Amino acid sequence: METLFIIIIAPLVSGIIAKIKNNLRMRKGQGIFQPYHNLIKLFCKEEVISENTSWIFGVAPFISLASAILAALLTPVFTTNPCAPQIGDFILIIFILALGRFFMALAALDAGSPFGGMGSSREMFLSSLAEPAAILSIFAVSLNAGTTNLGVIFGPHVIKLSSVVAGFSLVMVAIAETSRIPVDNQETHLELTMIHEAMTLEYSGRRLAFIELSSHIKQMVFFSLIVNIFMPRIVSEGGIVCGIFAYIIGIFIISAAVGFLEVSVAKMRLFRAVDFLAFSFVLGLAAIVISVMGA
Amino acid sequence: MENFFNTSLSFLFDPLSILFLSVIFAVCLPSAVYSIGYLNKRYSKGKIIYNWFLLSIFAASMALVVSVRNAFMFLIAWEAMSLASYFLVIFDSKEERSVNAGMIYLIMTHVGTAFITAGFLIMYKYANSFDFLALKDACVLMPSGAKDAAFLFLLAGFGVKSGIVPLHVWLPYAHPQAPSHISGIMSGVMIKTGIYGIIRFIIFILGVDSVWWGVLVLVLACVSCLVGVIYALMEHDIKKLLAYHSVENIGIILLGTGCSMVFLKLNMPGLAVFSLIAGLYHLINHAVFKCLLFLCAGGVYSATGTKDIEKLGGLIKKMPVTAFSFLIGAMAISALPPLNGFVSEWLTLQAFFVASLTGYMAGLKIFFSLCAATLVLTGGLACACFVKAFGMIFLAMPRSEKIEGAREASFSMKTAMLFLVALVFALGLGAGIIFKLLEVVAYSAAGINSGAVNISLRNLAAMPGAVNSVSLSTPLIAVILVAVIAGVYFGFRPRQARKYNTWDCGYYKLEPRNEYTATGFSKPFRVAFNFFLMPYKKTEKLRKSFYYVKSFKYETFTTPVFKKYIYYPLIEGILRAAKFMRRLQPGSIHVYISYIFVTMLLLIIFMNKF
Numbered sequence: 001m002e003t004l005f006i007i008i009i010a011p012l013v014s015g016i017i018a019k020i021k022n023n024l025r026m027r028k029g030q031g032i033f034q035p036y037h038n039l040i041k042l043f044c045k046e047e048v049i050s051e052n053t054s055w056i057f058g059v060a061p062f063i064s065l066a067s068a069i070l071a072a073l074l075t076p077v078f079t080t081n082p083c084a085p086q087i088g089d090f091i092l093i094i095f096i097l098a099l100g101r102f103f104m105a106l107a108a109l110d111a112g113s114p115f116g117g118m119g120s121s122r123e124m125f126l127s128s129l130a131e132p133a134a135i136l137s138i139f140a141v142s143l144n145a146g147t148t149n150l151g152v153i154f155g156p157h158v159i160k161l162s163s164v165v166a167g168f169s170l171v172m173v174a175i176a177e178t179s180r181i182p183v184d185n186q187e188t189h190l191e192l193t194m195i196h197e198a199m200t201l202e203y204s205g206r207r208l209a210f211i212e213l214s215s216h217i218k219q220m221v222f223f224s225l226i227v228n229i230f231m232p233r234i235v236s237e238g239g240i241v242c243g244i245f246a247y248i249i250g251i252f253i254i255s256a257a258v259g260f261l262e263v264s265v266a267k268m269r270l271f272r273a274v275d276f277l278a279f280s281f282v283l284g285l286a287a288i289v290i291s292v293m294g295a
Numbered sequence: 296m297e298n299f300f301n302t303s304l305s306f307l308f309d310p311l312s313i314l315f316l317s318v319i320f321a322v323c324l325p326s327a328v329y330s331i332g333y334l335n336k337r338y339s340k341g342k343i344i345y346n347w348f349l350l351s352i353f354a355a356s357m358a359l360v361v362s363v364r365n366a367f368m369f370l371i372a373w374e375a376m377s378l379a380s381y382f383l384v385i386f387d388s389k390e391e392r393s394v395n396a397g398m399i400y401l402i403m404t405h406v407g408t409a410f411i412t413a414g415f416l417i418m419y420k421y422a423n424s425f426d427f428l429a430l431k432d433a434c435v436l437m438p439s440g441a442k443d444a445a446f447l448f449l450l451a452g453f454g455v456k457s458g459i460v461p462l463h464v465w466l467p468y469a470h471p472q473a474p475s476h477i478s479g480i481m482s483g484v485m486i487k488t489g490i491y492g493i494i495r496f497i498i499f500i501l502g503v504d505s506v507w508w509g510v511l512v513l514v515l516a517c518v519s520c521l522v523g524v525i526y527a528l529m530e531h532d533i534k535k536l537l538a539y540h541s542v543e544n545i546g547i548i549l550l551g552t553g554c555s556m557v558f559l560k561l562n563m564p565g566l567a568v569f570s571l572i573a574g575l576y577h578l579i580n581h582a583v584f585k586c587l588l589f590l591c592a593g594g595v596y597s598a599t600g601t602k603d604i605e606k607l608g609g610l611i612k613k614m615p616v617t618a619f620s621f622l623i624g625a626m627a628i629s630a631l632p633p634l635n636g637f638v639s640e641w642l643t644l645q646a647f648f649v650a651s652l653t654g655y656m657a658g659l660k661i662f663f664s665l666c667a668a669t670l671v672l673t674g675g676l677a678c679a680c681f682v683k684a685f686g687m688i689f690l691a692m693p694r695s696e697k698i699e700g701a702r703e704a705s706f707s708m709k710t711a712m713l714f715l716v717a718l719v720f721a722l723g724l725g726a727g728i729i730f731k732l733l734e735v736v737a738y739s740a741a742g743i744n745s746g747a748v749n750i751s752l753r754n755l756a757a758m759p760g761a762v763n764s765v766s767l768s769t770p771l772i773a774v775i776l777v778a779v780i781a782g783v784y785f786g787f788r789p790r791q792a793r794k795y796n797t798w799d800c801g802y803y804k805l806e807p808r809n810e811y812t813a814t815g816f817s818k819p820f821r822v823a824f825n826f827f828l829m830p831y832k833k834t835e836k837l838r839k840s841f842y843y844v845k846s847f848k849y850e851t852f853t854t855p856v857f858k859k860y861i862y863y864p865l866i867e868g869i870l871r872a873a874k875f876m877r878r879l880q881p882g883s884i885h886v887y888i889s890y891i892f893v894t895m896l897l898l899i900i901f902m903n904k905f
Contacts, residue, residue: 047792052692054611066779088767091644099631102678109686111797117811124682125819128675132668139664143652149765202797206789274823288664292657
């Protein structure tokens with residue numbers, strides 16, 4: 001149920017972020033439903049596939065989408081999915097997303113275009129540096145709960161300082177993983193700066209729609225995790241309606257923050273992003289230290 | 296003294312030995328089948344018989360190493376294994392590189408054996424016997440100084456064989472030079488005998504004496520992981536790349552083992568058993584997928600005649616089975632769910648998590664978290680490395696004409712590869728069963744009564760300190776993934792697609808020369824890790840005149856840190872010492888007679904005194 005909810009509203013959140021950005025820049029901008037229109041348009045378009053490609057190129061979007069959906073299935077939204085703890089735990093989410101990324105990176109190399117290779121190389125580079133930071137913040141949050149079981153971590157409990165620090169670290173990871181501005185830029189198609197967009201350059205039609213949908217879902221996964229870290233369950237006290245309300249407000253706040261950040265800072269050079277991720281690693285480590293100290 | 300001669304060939308078939316025997320069997324069998332197709336037509340008949348002869352000695356000696364119950368016999372089997380593998384490394388003895396690699400291997404492995412012998416002699420001094428169980432009993436009473444010494448000797452000795460950084464230098468030379476099925480066995484199981492030695496002699500017989508033992512192993516393991524994978528990223532020779540990944544994976548196995556050592560000392564048997572299971576699980580997994588990858592690499596090599604991935608490309612269309620097998624192997628080694636490498640890395644991470652939850656002191660807890668971060672970083676880099684390897688070898692356009700004549704591997708080679716692919720799936724999806732079996736092994740290896748602690752994959756609740764159970768179900772993950780992929784594919788199957796050129800910015804038609812190269816792919820990593828790799832470049836301009844550069848050559852290199860700062864100075868020192876010692880040999884018979892006289896005199900004094 002909630003997974004479906006995530007899948008359905010995922011493009012909307014991207015639309016909201018774009019709207020916020022445009023409004024901050026004093027522009028009118030596209031409507032918040034634009035991502036849906038894009039998806040529908042792509043869905044109806046003819047597909048062009050490079051003649052150099054193999055079946056890897058064909059299956060990669062499906063694997064990418066499946067991994068994003070599985071990650072969404074594990075992610076707690078306003079209640080934890082009751083079967084999620086049966087499938088896996090918090091750590092699994094990182095590995096599942098890596099599965100989709102692995103195939104997308106391969107598919108990017110498949111067409112033989114230098115842009116694809118560039119994007120694939122950079123994406124693997126950034127994500128391999130983002131993952132340690134992510135695991136540290138996941139560890140810190142899990143240490144506070146005493147388990148990596150998602151149902152328990154996001155159950156009702158008091159918010160701890162270390163969780164907050166870990167949450168900030170995870171925000172930085174999320175910015176890198178969802179290709180947002182200081183690290184990557186979703187809007188650009190300038191050859192030398194794009195990362196994620198370079199990987200999907202050869203795709204068109206329905207396959208491109210699946211890839212876009214999976215990046216919307218991936219973004220929702222990260223946002224939901226962050227919202228749930230910052231807002232320990234209000235559900236238990238206020239009931240499900242209150243929970244849903246809090247969740248939506250939380251997502252909105254994060255979208256606004258991300259939009260604001262995107263407008264106010266410039267994109268970093270690729271090797272400056274290393275420092276950015278190193279900072280998030282240090283934040284994660286700080287969260288662990290604080291958590292071990294008991295706060 | 297009597298034990299040197301009275302050693303009988305007796306065996307110890309405890310669960311640990313049986314585990315290793317089955318791993319050896321599971322890897323040697325497909326490799327042998329593979330060698331039928333691999334050697335055929337490439338080598339003369341005599342060479343092929345020679346291969347079978349050496350291969351059987353190699354396999355038998357490995358089986359002996361893990362099953363004898365006597366340290367003296369262990370050393371004999373160990374030597375036999377080293378020598379058999381040496382002759383296999385120089386199998387292509389016409390190539391100078393093979394001989395050099397063999398030499399490095401021979402020297403390193405004997406240095407290792409010397410360390411092991413020293414460790415055994417220390418234990419022998421207290422036990423007066425070479426029997427494992429007698430040694431185990433004696434080790435309880437050993438003073439801790441002697442224990443520490445024995446530990447360091449054994450760790451160094453077995454570390455050479457398993458390729459722990461900085462003792463790994465032989466590995467990237469020796470493994471790639473051997474024929475591919477031998478590389479598979481060497482990387483798959485031979486280096487694991489070093490791990491067997493560590494578990495058997497350090498954990499089982501010697502018994503962990505202080506916490507720093509485990510911490511030392513963990514630090515070495517983290518360093519091995521990172522160094523192995525970073526070098527692998529820089530490497531463009533496919534077999535060398537895989538060899539460096541062996542260094543990395545030995546590190547991951549040792550992460551589990553080292554964690555278990557810490558907990559044995561801290562008297563937390565449940566955690567110790569759990570982390571040992573994680574280590575052993577990765578050991579089996581690595582044996583299977585690394586052998587698989589080497590066999591695929593061998594297939595590529597025999598089809599194209601090159602191991603340089605910069606010259607390959609587009610092979611997925613010509614060798615679909617090899618490509619599929621390599622893809623599965625690459626996914627497994629990159630720890631992608633739901634395959635086997637993921638399960639063992641998840642278990643190791645869980646071990647670290649519970650370790651940082653219940654660790655003894657704050658420093659140790661933070662240390663464990665950092666180990667986990669190292670493991671994840673390693674996983675991410677390995678993932679990148681295999682995207683590079685698979686992409687460059689199998690995808691896009693062929694990068695040289697060597698691909699033209701490439702044909703799919705022969706039947707026996709395909710059979711061997713697909714068998715290992717099936718094992719990868721079985722070990723990933725049957726994680727629950729494997730875990731149960733490994734539990735038995737880990738209990739007996741750690742010397743804990745089974746049932747003392749209750750753990751299982753579905754129920755980690757009994758883990759000391761953990762509040763709630765955590766579970767992981769690889770079959771469920773697989774089912775969901777397959778269901779979603781199939782559902783989306785058949786539900787919204789894309790309409791007929793048009794085939795067209797890759798987008799070339801409206802320029803000329805793209806050529807293979809425009810493709811991204813492996814060097815380009817690894818450039819960000821080279822820049823980010825430049826403090827360790829210390830890259831440098833050479834440019835060479837061929838000029839016709841000052842203004843007209845005819846051709847331009849550009850090469851990048853990385854500094855081999857360990858060779859430059861550890862091994863070369865060491866070798867230089869040894870040579871210098873040898874030069875100095877040469878003065879002892881003036882060539883005059885009188886001097887030699889006086890040496891004999893002095894030696895006799897000293898010996899008589901020595902015998903009288905002690």
